[in-house]
Amino acid sequence: MPAMDLDFTDAELHRYSRHILLQDVGAIGQARLRAARVLVVGAGGLGSPLALYLAAAGVGTLGLVDHDTLELSNLQRQVAHTTARIGRNKAESAAETLAGLNPEVRVEVHARRMDAAAALELIPRYDIICDGTDNFPTRFLLGDACHLLGKPLVSAAVLRFEGQLSTYKAHLGAPHPCHRCLHPEIPPDGLVPSCGEAGVLGAVTGVMGTLQATEVLKEILEIGESMSGRLLLWDALDTRFRAVKLRRDPACALCGPDASIRDLSAHGHAPPLVCSAA
Numbered sequence: 001m002p003a004m005d006l007d008f009t010d011a012e013l014h015r016y017s018r019h020i021l022l023q024d025v026g027a028i029g030q031a032r033l034r035a036a037r038v039l040v041v042g043a044g045g046l047g048s049p050l051a052l053y054l055a056a057a058g059v060g061t062l063g064l065v066d067h068d069t070l071e072l073s074n075l076q077r078q079v080a081h082t083t084a085r086i087g088r089n090k091a092e093s094a095a096e097t098l099a100g101l102n103p104e105v106r107v108e109v110h111a112r113r114m115d116a117a118a119a120l121e122l123i124p125r126y127d128i129i130c131d132g133t134d135n136f137p138t139r140f141l142l143g144d145a146c147h148l149l150g151k152p153l154v155s156a157a158v159l160r161f162e163g164q165l166s167t168y169k170a171h172l173g174a175p176h177p178c179h180r181c182l183h184p185e186i187p188p189d190g191l192v193p194s195c196g197e198a199g200v201l202g203a204v205t206g207v208m209g210t211l212q213a214t215e216v217l218k219e220i221l222e223i224g225e226s227m228s229g230r231l232l233l234w235d236a237l238d239t240r241f242r243a244v245k246l247r248r249d250p251a252c253a254l255c256g257p258d259a260s261i262r263d264l265s266a267h268g269h270a271p272p273l274v275c276s277a278a
Contacts, residue, residue: 004028004031004032004035005031005034005035006027006028006031008027008030008031011104012030012058012104015058015102015104016030016057016058019033019057019058024221024223024224025221025223029221029223030058032220032221033057033058033059033060033217033220033221034058034059034060035060036059036060036061036127036128036220037060037061037063037125037126037127037128038054038059038061038062038063038126038127038128038129038130038216038220039062039063039065039122039123039125039126039128039129039130040054040062040063040064040065040130040132041065041066041114041129041130041131041132041133041138041142042065042066042131042132042133042134043064043065043066043078043080043090043091043093043094043132044066044068044074044077044078044090044132044134044205045074045077045078045132045134045158045195045200045202045205045206045209046132046156046157046158046205046208046209046212047064047066047078047080047094047130047132047209048077048078048079048080048081048094048205048209049079049080049205049206049209049210049213050130050132050156050209050210050212050213050216051064051080051094051098052079052080052097052098052101052213053209053210053213053214054213054216054217055098055101055102055105055107056101056102057213057217058102058104058105059105059216059217059220060105060106061105061106061107061108061126062098062105062106062107062108063107063108063110063122063125063126064091064094064095064107064108064109064110065091065110065112065114065118065122066089066090066091066094066110066111067089067091067111067112067113067114068089068090069087069088069089069090070085070086070087070088070089070090070093071086072086074090076202077200077202077203077205077206078090078205079206080093080094080097080098081093081094081097082097089111091109091110091111092109092111095107095109110122114133114138114141114142115141115267115268116141116145116264116265116267116268119141119142119145119149119264119267120145120149120264123145123146123149123151124149124151126151127151127152127220128151128152128153128154128216128219128220129142129146129151129152129153129154130153130154130155130212130216131143131153131154131155131156132156132209132212134194134195135194136186136187136192137186137267139155139157139179140179140180140183140186140267141264141267142155143155143168143178143179143180143254144179144180144254144261144264144266144267145264146168146171147168147170147171147178147179147254147255148171148261148262148263148264149171150171151171152167152168152169152171152219152228153167153168153169153179154167154212154215154216154219154227155167155168155179155212156208156209156211156212157208158195158200158204158205158208159192159193159195159198159200160198160199160200160201160204161201161204161235161236161237162204162233162234162235162236163204163205163207163208163211163233163234163236164208164231164232164233164234165208165211165212165215165227165231165232165234166179166182166227166228166230166231166232166246167215167219167226167227167228168228169226169228170248170254170255171255174248175229175247175248176228176229176248177228177229177246177247177248177249177252177255178248178252178254178255179254180249180252180253180254180255180261181246181247181248181249181252181254181255182231182246184249184252184253201236203236204234204236207234207236208234211232215227229245229246229247230243230244230245230246231243231244231245231246
């Protein structure tokens with residue numbers, strides 16, 4: 001691990017004093033947060049609380065990816081935005097909120113769709129990738145790209161009154177599973193409804209996005225037990241959390257020894273995969 005810059009301003013020491021008091025964080029941990037680069041894909045229900053808490057924690061560089069524009073129906077759960085910003089790009093709107101919360105954090109806005117070309121361009125620039133999207137094609141793209149490019153992926157999902165969370169680091173080898181060890185293929189159209197079709201309790205996205213932020217901070221600080229190899233399930237109506245074991249699939253098409261997925265060609269047009277898993 002490179003030497004951390006422990007030169008904090010008085011304002012930084014005051015802002016992050018509750019972190020620095022923690023034995024598992026301290027000044028060195030706060031310096032690691034400041035040096036980290038995290039990409040948040042999706043600035044909606046999950047991405048809003050996720051980005052807010054990462055910015056508040058002092059993660060030095062946050063990338064925000066979202067091509068969508070803000071609608072009135074988003075505001076029931078997408079708390080990084082305001083009514084006055086309806087019609088604006090979500091990544092730009094969220095960046096404005098984050099700048100007001102913590103101007104010491106650098107926010108990089110990517111107001112574009114996360115397709116295969118964007119994945120190959122953006123993912124190598126960051127240390128950790130966060131999936132806050134709401135559709136299976138983009139989720140599978142991120143899972144495949146993060147594995148192929150050697151980046152950890154912290155992923156959450158919500159529907160109605162339920163949420164789930166896991167971290168994927170299969171690029172590190174066994175025993176870490178990848179996302180396709182859990183879901184080998186994209187579900188057929190219509191099998192799993194979207195939030196726009198089935199609904200979602202707004203606060204559920206807040207809980208899952210905050211859990212995502214917590215796992216990202218743990219990964220940066222290298223503290224606690226990683227969610228890699230585990231899937232956290234939450235039922236809000238029963239107020240019940242349940243963790244299940246995820247095992248690496250030896251026949252997995254992405255991370256198995258005979259993997260057939262070696263590039264992002266299945267996700268549409270993309271340049272050749274030339275990035276190393278650095």
